[in-house]
Amino acid sequence: MGALSVAIGSEAAGVRSYTATSSQGLLYMAEAVYNASGLNLPIVMTLGNRAIGAPINIWNDHTDAMSVRDAGWLMLFAETNQEAVDLHIQAFKIAEATKSPVMVCVDGFILTHAYERVDIPSQEEVDDYLPPYEPEISLDTKHPQAIGTMVPPEYFTEVRYLAHKRQIDSLGVIECAGKGFKEKFGRESGGLIHKYNTENADTIIVTMGSVAGTIKDVIDELNEKGGKYGVLSIVSYRPFPNEAVKEALRSAKNIIVVEKAFAVGIGGILSQEIELLMKDSNCEIKSVIAGLGGRAITKPMLTEYFLNNAKERTTFLGLKEDIIREEYKPLNCGKCK
Amino acid sequence: MSSSTMGNRLSKENVAFQSEADRPNTLTSGHRACQGCGEALGARCAIDAAFKAANGKIAVVNGTGCLEVFSCVYPNNSWGVPWIHSLFGNTPAVATGVAAAFHNQGKDDVRVIAQGGDGSTTDIGMGCLSGMFDRNDDVLYICYDNQAYMNTGVQRSSATPALARTATTLPVGSYLGNDASSGKNVPEIAVAHKIPYVATASVGNIPDLERKVAKAINIKGAKYVHIHVPCPLGWGFPTSETVRIARLALKCGLFPLFEAENGEVVGSTPIDDVIGVEDYLRAQRRFAHLFGKNATPDAIGILQNIANTNIQKYRLSGGVSDD
Ligand SMILES: Cc1ncc(C[n+]2csc(CCOP(=O)(O)OP(=O)(O)O)c2C)c(N)n1
Ligand code: SF4
Ligand SMILES: [Mg+2]
Numbered sequence: 001m002g003a004l005s006v007a008i009g010s011e012a013a014g015v016r017s018y019t020a021t022s023s024q025g026l027l028y029m030a031e032a033v034y035n036a037s038g039l040n041l042p043i044v045m046t047l048g049n050r051a052i053g054a055p056i057n058i059w060n061d062h063t064d065a066m067s068v069r070d071a072g073w074l075m076l077f078a079e080t081n082q083e084a085v086d087l088h089i090q091a092f093k094i095a096e097a098t099k100s101p102v103m104v105c106v107d108g109f110i111l112t113h114a115y116e117r118v119d120i121p122s123q124e125e126v127d128d129y130l131p132p133y134e135p136e137i138s139l140d141t142k143h144p145q146a147i148g149t150m151v152p153p154e155y156f157t158e159v160r161y162l163a164h165k166r167q168i169d170s171l172g173v174i175e176c177a178g179k180g181f182k183e184k185f186g187r188e189s190g191g192l193i194h195k196y197n198t199e200n201a202d203t204i205i206v207t208m209g210s211v212a213g214t215i216k217d218v219i220d221e222l223n224e225k226g227g228k229y230g231v232l233s234i235v236s237y238r239p240f241p242n243e244a245v246k247e248a249l250r251s252a253k254n255i256i257v258v259e260k261a262f263a264v265g266i267g268g269i270l271s272q273e274i275e276l277l278m279k280d281s282n283c284e285i286k287s288v289i290a291g292l293g294g295r296a297i298t299k300p301m302l303t304e305y306f307l308n309n310a311k312e313r314t315t316f317l318g319l320k321e322d323i324i325r326e327e328y329k330p331l332n333c334g335k336c337k
Numbered sequence: 338m339s340s341s342t343m344g345n346r347l348s349k350e351n352v353a354f355q356s357e358a359d360r361p362n363t364l365t366s367g368h369r370a371c372q373g374c375g376e377a378l379g380a381r382c383a384i385d386a387a388f389k390a391a392n393g394k395i396a397v398v399n400g401t402g403c404l405e406v407f408s409c410v411y412p413n414n415s416w417g418v419p420w421i422h423s424l425f426g427n428t429p430a431v432a433t434g435v436a437a438a439f440h441n442q443g444k445d446d447v448r449v450i451a452q453g454g455d456g457s458t459t460d461i462g463m464g465c466l467s468g469m470f471d472r473n474d475d476v477l478y479i480c481y482d483n484q485a486y487m488n489t490g491v492q493r494s495s496a497t498p499a500l501a502r503t504a505t506t507l508p509v510g511s512y513l514g515n516d517a518s519s520g521k522n523v524p525e526i527a528v529a530h531k532i533p534y535v536a537t538a539s540v541g542n543i544p545d546l547e548r549k550v551a552k553a554i555n556i557k558g559a560k561y562v563h564i565h566v567p568c569p570l571g572w573g574f575p576t577s578e579t580v581r582i583a584r585l586a587l588k589c590g591l592f593p594l595f596e597a598e599n600g601e602v603v604g605s606t607p608i609d610d611v612i613g614v615e616d617y618l619r620a621q622r623r624f625a626h627l628f629g630k631n632a633t634p635d636a637i638g639i640l641q642n643i644a645n646t647n648i649q650k651y652r653l654s655g656g657v658s659d660d
Contacts, residue, residue, distance in 0.1 A: 002465050005427035009398065009434020012421050015441050017434070035423050139396040139419035139435060141447055148422035149409040 004032040004045065011041040012147055014138035016092065018043065022108060023050035026064045030071075037072030037163070039148055042095030042102070042133075044088065045073075049209065049260075050108035051293040059294020060108040062209065062261040065237070066269050072163050074102045074170055075238040077208040079194065081116040086189035087235075089121065090177040093130050097177075098170040105237070107210040109294065121185055129184045167239045174236050192241035194233045195248050197223065201230030203254040203306070206245075206274055208234045211258060211290070211297055218302045229306065234270070242277055249274075254284045256306070258317075260291040267314045286310055290317035353543045354386055361388045361417060368415040369407040373576030375566035375583060376404050376481045379540045380452065383479055383550045383564065388418065390551035391448040396420070396435055400428035400453025400462060403488040403568075404481060426461035428453045429469035432476040440475070448554045452479040455496035456486040459523045466523075470530035470559045477553050477560040480523065483568035491571040495521045498591070499643060500636055501623045503571070508626040517639045524595075527561040531600030534558075539565040539592055541583030545606060549596065565592045573622025585617035590644035593651040605651040614640045 003025075007017040021029060026047060036043050049065055051057045065075060074094060078084035084106045091102040106112055121129075137145060151159055171192060178191035196216055198204055205215050212233035219229035232248045234241070249255060255278065257271040266272070271287035278285060288305060291297045301318050354360060363384040370377035387395050396419040399405045405422045408415040423431045432451035439447045451469075453462060458480040469476060485503045486492040493503040499517035502508055506515040527535045534556050538546035546564060553560040567582040569575065574582055586592040587606075591614060594606035615637055618624040627636045648654055 001427055002430040002468055005423060005430035005465065006434035006437065008423050008427075009421075009431035009436075010438035010441075011434070012431075013396070013435045013438030013442075015438035017438075031424055032427060039423070139421060141394050141396065141419055144417060144419045146409050146414040146416055146420045146422075149411045149414060150406055150422075151411045155411055 001029045001032055004029045004036060004043070007043045007045070008032060008036050008039065008041055011036075011043050011135075012039065012139055014133075014135045014140070016096075016133040017041075018045070020046035020048070022048035023052055023058070023064045027052060027067060030068060033068050033071045033073065035148075036101045040099040042092070042099055044091045044095055045101065045103050046088070047103050047105045048108040048112040049105050057293040058108075060110050060260070061292045061294070062105070062259065063292075065103070065105050066261040066263075068103075069238060069269070072100065072167065073238060074098065074100050074167070074174070074236070075105060076102065076174070076190065076235055077105045077233075077237055078107075078111060079210055079212050079233055079235075081111055081114060082118045082187070083189050084111055085118050085120060086181060086185070086187060089126055089129065090174075090181050090190045092133075093177045093180070094170065094173055096133055097173045098166060099136070100166060100170060105209065110210045119187075125184065129180065171236065171239050171241055171244075174239075190235055192234075192236045192244045193248060194231075194235060196231040196233075198230035198232055198248050199251065200228060201251060202228040203256065204230045204232050204249055204252040205256045205258055205306075206232045206234070206249075206270065207258040208237060208270065209260070211260070214297060214299060215258065215302060218299050218306065221299075222303070222306060227306075237270075240273060245274070246277055249278060249281075249283070252283050254286070256286045256288060258288045258290055258297075258302075260289075262289045262314075271314070286312075287314045288317050289314065292316075351544045353382070354389060354547050355382050355543055360385050361393070363388050363417045364408060365415050365417060367413070369410065370403065371568075371570050371576065373569045373579045374403070374407070375540050375568055375579045376454070376483055376487075377407065378579065379481050379546070379564045379566040380404055380408075380479075382540070382543050382546055383452075383538075383562070384418065384450070386547035386550040387448065387450055387477070387554040390554045391446075394444075394447045395554070396439075396447060396449055398423070398428050398432040398435060398449070398451045400451075400457035401425035401488070402454035402457050402486075403483075404452065404454065406488055425457055427465055428457060428462055429465040429474075429476065429478055432478070433469050433472070433474040436475045445475070449476045450479060450554070451476050452481065454487065455480060455482040455484060456492075456494040458482075459495045459521060463523075467526075467530065470527060470532045470561070473532060473558040475557055475559070477550070477562065479550070480561070480563045481566045482563055483566050483571060485568075485571050487568050487571045495519070496523070499639055500627060502626060503623070508631070511631070513631070513633075513636050514623075514626060524561065524563045524597075527563075528597045528600055528602070530559070532559040532561065533599060534560040535563075535597040536561075537563045537565070537592070537594050539583050539587055539594065540567070541565070541580055541585075541587045542594065542606065545594060571623070573625070574620055578620065582617070582620055585612070585620060588612045589614045589617045590648040590653055591617060591640065593647040593653055595651045602651065605653055608648070608653045611648065611654050614644050
């Protein structure tokens with residue numbers, strides 16, 4: 001709460017501001033998360049993605065990010081440590097161009113605590129890519145203005161609608177920041193989505209974050225044996241790149257969404273968004289909930305799932321059935337039959 | 338407000354800046370506070386005094402509450418200074434960020450004020466406030482203490498006085514309103530953080546209020562000023578009585594005026610002729626039950642004891658003087 005609030009204050013006073021959080025810390029600052037976007041403050045925040053308790057658990061999944069998916073932030077997911085570095089540089093450019101805060105989601109432990117060789121661009125190169133920040137409105141004694149006033153029903157809908165429009169318009173800005181980054185640094189990083197062998201694939205696996213690496217390894221092996229698999233990983237989860245995703249999934253007969261969070265009582269979250277997007281297509285869509293609370297997502301687990309053509313709409317990957325059999329008692333109010 | 342409220346008839350050094358023609362009116366008229374709102378009066382006097390002392394270079398961070406709601410409903414704005422409202426519980430942290438940004442821009446001459454009601458300060462914002470004190474951030478925090486959550490309909494806060502009736506401490510049977518053993522004294526908690534400056538002030542003594550804010554605003558580091566601001570709506574008194582009620586609180590010792598520097602009390606404002614708490618209590622509906630059919634002499638005694646303790650502790654009758 002305090003950390004993001006300090007960034008709210010410094011950004012409102014006209015200085016480029018950054019903070020980082022994770023898991024419970026994000027929920028603790030949830031009010032400030034909505035506040036920062038509502039005030040159009042281009043703060044950049046790293047989210048080291050981790051599970052939310054209870055039960056308390058410090059390991060990786062995406063439940064924290066999903067809990068603020070409608071808060072008006074732009075949310076970018078890094079696939080590798082290098083992309084995490086690159087997305088942070090791009091994030092400031094995107095935030096300042098869209099007047100929206102940007103959350104750079106980096107898988108907890110898997111990326112945040114892993115050693116990997118990365119190229120860190122020099123200050124000069126970054127300064128060249130990212131010009132000095134010039135806020136439009138700030139706390140300025142020469143031009144006193146009020147920021148964060150109460151907005152009554154007469155104007156509230158318009159404010160929210162404009163936030164919606166701005167978020168959708170940000171798609172172009174994110175794409176452009178990625179292109180500009182490639183021109184400057186020579187690396188493909190960021191953008192809206194990453195496609196891997198999607199052009200001729202029958203089955204496309206849709207995912208976000210670092211697990212895309214494992215999935216690519218798995219499908220490489222399957223494709224060598226004649227499989228037709230591809231991977232689509234979403235970089236820009238908010239705004240959601242509807243058109244780019246639809247286009248990438250055009251050839252798919254089967255879509256498997258592998259995600260590290262779910263809405264309790266409903267199921268996969270990304271899966272639902274993909275289902276909605278593809279509702280006019282004939283493809284089969286399956287949802288795989290995996291990696292909750294740091295459960296390893298292994299190549300054998302994925303290989304088995306991909307080859308076995310699951311019947312169920314939703315599968316909890318690696319679920320220990322013996323524990324469930326012992327612990328699960330169907331609920332009944334006692335009167336119903 | 339009459340000019341006597343502002344101390345015009347007193348000696349020159351006791352004339353309030355607020356009564357001068359060149360007061361900057363940082364919280365200008367036309368806002369939506371209730372008539373006789375002590376918080377509106379306190380805020381105008383405090384921010385005007387800070388504005389003057391800092392040569393017009395101030396920025397204000399405001400917590401959620403009456404002050405924020407009545408001064409700033411889009412598209413209107415009553416503030417003549419840069420002003421931001423973020424949330425109910427994060428005001429000190431936002432101010433920390435604003436001060437850090439000004440420092441980063443080489444604008445340490447722009448002084449930062451954080452302000453909020455007692456609920457915002459003593460309850461939900463307490464963690465952020467204590468953190469700001471602990472880091473000694475260059476912020477003046479002003480609490481406008483109307484002793485309950487007024488904006489949402491007079492619910493109890495940890496600054497609600499003993500035995501007061503609020504919407505959530507309704508006297509019923511032998512229960513006489515807010516529990517006498519509850520509550521916290523945030524000025525003392527601020528002193529315990531050993532920050533450079535802590536003061537209490539009241540709209541019942543505006544020259545003193547202005548002097549304290551003017552002094553605080555130019556001190557480096559964390560400062561805390563806690564202002565007693567009677568609320569006609571929540572406390573139940575006529576709207577013309579705000580300043581008189583505030584003065585009764587001062588005179589009976591229930592609201593002691595003192596200053597502390599670096600963890601030590603360095604001065605207090607003596608009471609010329611101490612009165613009993615009853616005069617103060619009788620003037621407000623929130624204490625009416627203490628004089629009704631369930632009244633017990635003990636109840637008044639509890640409040641009189643609190644006043645006596647204050648008078649002794651801060652040497653309000655003939656002890657350490659103001660300067
Ligand atoms: C987290 C949170 N909880 C509750 C509220 C609703 N709320 C708005 S103002 C307020 C009370 C303010 O009380 P206080 O700080 O004493 O200021 P006053 O209105 O009395 O001046 C409350 C509870 C809120 N805005 N945010
Ligand atoms: S309820 Fe009290 S504090 Fe709020 S505006 Fe009215 S008088 Fe002022
Ligand atoms: Mg209050």
